[in-house]
Amino acid sequence: MAVHVKNPIVELDGDEMTRIIWHSIREKLIKPFLDLELKYFDLGMKHRDDTDDRVTVEAAEAIKEFGVGVKCATITPNAARVKEYDLKQQWKSPNGTIRSILDGTVFRKPIIIKNIPPAVATWKKPIIIGRHAYGDIYKNSELVVDSAGTAEIVFTPASGGEKKVVRIHDFKGPGVVMGMHNTENSIRSFAQACINYAVSEKIDIWFGAKDTISKQYHGFFRDIFAGEIKKAEGQLQEAGIQYRFMLIDDAVAQVMKSSGGMLWACMNYDGDVMSDMVASGFGSLGLMTSVLVSPDGKFEYEAAHGTVMRHYYEHLKGNPTSTNSVASIFAWTGAIAKRGELDHTPEVVSFAQTLERTVIETVESGIMTKDLMLIAAPKVDRYALTEEFIDVVAGRLAKAVA
Numbered sequence: 001m002a003v004h005v006k007n008p009i010v011e012l013d014g015d016e017m018t019r020i021i022w023h024s025i026r027e028k029l030i031k032p033f034l035d036l037e038l039k040y041f042d043l044g045m046k047h048r049d050d051t052d053d054r055v056t057v058e059a060a061e062a063i064k065e066f067g068v069g070v071k072c073a074t075i076t077p078n079a080a081r082v083k084e085y086d087l088k089q090q091w092k093s094p095n096g097t098i099r100s101i102l103d104g105t106v107f108r109k110p111i112i113i114k115n116i117p118p119a120v121a122t123w124k125k126p127i128i129i130g131r132h133a134y135g136d137i138y139k140n141s142e143l144v145v146d147s148a149g150t151a152e153i154v155f156t157p158a159s160g161g162e163k164k165v166v167r168i169h170d171f172k173g174p175g176v177v178m179g180m181h182n183t184e185n186s187i188r189s190f191a192q193a194c195i196n197y198a199v200s201e202k203i204d205i206w207f208g209a210k211d212t213i214s215k216q217y218h219g220f221f222r223d224i225f226a227g228e229i230k231k232a233e234g235q236l237q238e239a240g241i242q243y244r245f246m247l248i249d250d251a252v253a254q255v256m257k258s259s260g261g262m263l264w265a266c267m268n269y270d271g272d273v274m275s276d277m278v279a280s281g282f283g284s285l286g287l288m289t290s291v292l293v294s295p296d297g298k299f300e301y302e303a304a305h306g307t308v309m310r311h312y313y314e315h316l317k318g319n320p321t322s323t324n325s326v327a328s329i330f331a332w333t334g335a336i337a338k339r340g341e342l343d344h345t346p347e348v349v350s351f352a353q354t355l356e357r358t359v360i361e362t363v364e365s366g367i368m369t370k371d372l373m374l375i376a377a378p379k380v381d382r383y384a385l386t387e388e389f390i391d392v393v394a395g396r397l398a399k400a401v402a
Helices: 016-030 045-050 054-066 079-085 094-102 184-201 217-231 233-238 248-257 268-281 309-316 326-343 346-364 386-401
Strands: 009-013 038-042 068-071 105-110 127-132 141-145 149-155 164-171 175-179 204-209 243-247 262-266 288-293 299-303
Touching: 009 016, 009 054, 009 326, 016 309, 016 326, 016 386, 038 054, 045 054, 045 079, 054 068, 054 094, 068 326, 094 288, 094 299, 105 184, 105 268, 127 184, 127 268, 141 149, 164 175, 184 204, 184 217, 184 233, 184 262, 204 217, 204 248, 217 233, 217 243, 243 248, 248 262, 248 268, 262 268, 268 288, 288 326, 299 326, 326 346, 346 386
Parallel strands: 009 038, 009 068, 068 299, 127 262, 204 243, 204 262
Antiparallel strands: 105 127, 105 288, 141 175, 149 164, 288 299
């Protein structure tokens, strides 16, 4: 008998190979075991284009309404993708749009599996990336300059006071210019979210920026973060948590020599880059969980990797693929566990935990996709195909819940 889930989960469908495994996970690992209502939004590239990207905004608003969402990987189109999909324009990152609407912080944590050793020998414990998920380059305005002229930042006070003007550059010819922003409230909620997460996990906090160069923009982040740390001093001391502020390049150097076991709080772009580095270092982008947490307690779970375009093209040719579905499965389990936690339904949480254990035990038994087979220790003789791995997990899960 399927376990009943009291409230809906918002489902955000995606693109390419991850869309294919997404549907397989839903039909084989979720629906047979849960009586669950899904509020479905198709964030596939073509549908976003057809709706002028309104569907992305509607999906984010639905997460705000229902509290929990689960998202498949999506395409952020460049010029080549515009041509490939015959799009109206280069639409913004759907993740960036959702982050802006929810004003959340993204926490990415590696999935530790015994027979997948980290590439960095010193890493023994998870390194969790806390990514500020609002503004900066992901909410920028930019302009290609085609002639000589002056680029400026202009701030016009809403009160009608005197305008503030800062010169960016006097162009002697063609070039490019970009403007970025962030808000005090968003940075403050980012710091608070990191503190709350660190306290719940009982792990140290690192924060890195480049305030020696960006004395105002990055310095603003540094000072607000330090202020929130000061407010939480007693709470952090009680939990045995230490806070370290470093230059971002020093943080990168230090993390490579660390044993792990910390929350590394990063500005938006740094978090985007470093989460992929940490994921790869712990074995694979397919072994990285990701959750967007808003200040008012809304949650959106997804895999940390992209749409696996290369595998998708092979799939279209009719060739077999071996695409790692672990992170996508854990996106579903994360959302299901959070739904059960918010609904006070321990049986729903228990199902999510059982599915996660089943996936890890499957890999540890030697059944894994090609990306993991190449780095497994001890070595395994063969890899599982995309659907084969999900089918094995489904069979083991049926026995586990029985």
